[in-house]
């Protein structure tokens with residue numbers, strides 16, 4: 001039987017970096033997105049310093065969103081050591097915050113994990129040397145294992161992987177080469193390529209490029225707010 005369901009319109013946006021001074025409200029944008037899309041995906045760095053107060057401001061703005069909101073946290077959301085509270089505040093207003101889980105919405109599976117750094121291809125950081133280095137690599141491996149477990153749970157034919165860190169270098173191009181290893185890890189792409197997915201979105205690289213592909217040919221989109229997108233708006237609009 002063919003999959004004849006109409007495409008799901010997914011708006012995707014990362015790196016909101018909501019600050020305590022609330023200099024930038026997302027209320028209006030979330031209202032506009034609700035008219036354009038069926039689901040909103042937020043790709044981490046939702047807050048600037050991971051403060052509960054920042055999360056509360058975002059939670060207020062999210063009330064203007066009348067469509068389901070799915071997302072992951074980013075490194076900035078961990079800065080104050082209050083990421084659990086940040087997550088609780090956002091879940092309390094209905095956001096489906098994923099951290100190694102999946103959720104199905106209208107026939108599309110969303111899989112979410114923050115991911116981690118470590119570099120790319122043959123140059124990625126190996127499990128070698130000091131305990132601190134091994135711990136660093138372990139963190140990446142743990143995130144990829146949690147991603148793999150979540151991907152195995154998906155039953156839908158169509159799926160979107162939501163990350164904060166980049167799985168490929170295509171979409172971080174124009175960031176300084178020196179920081180590539182801190183922007184993501186190709187271990188994430190290796191895991192994803194064991195499955196067939198409809199799209200992968202990430203943020204974190206504010207100066208990257210919108211579109212790329214995994215080594216297996218699957219589409220990757222850098223949806224950080226700062227990246228220029230075909231919509232001409234801060235968010236990407238994908239038909240899944």
Ligand SMILES: [Fe+2]
Nearest residue numbers: 015045204206
């Ligand atoms: Fe960011």
Ligand SMILES: [Fe+2]
Nearest residue numbers: 045074075204
């Ligand atoms: Fe980030």
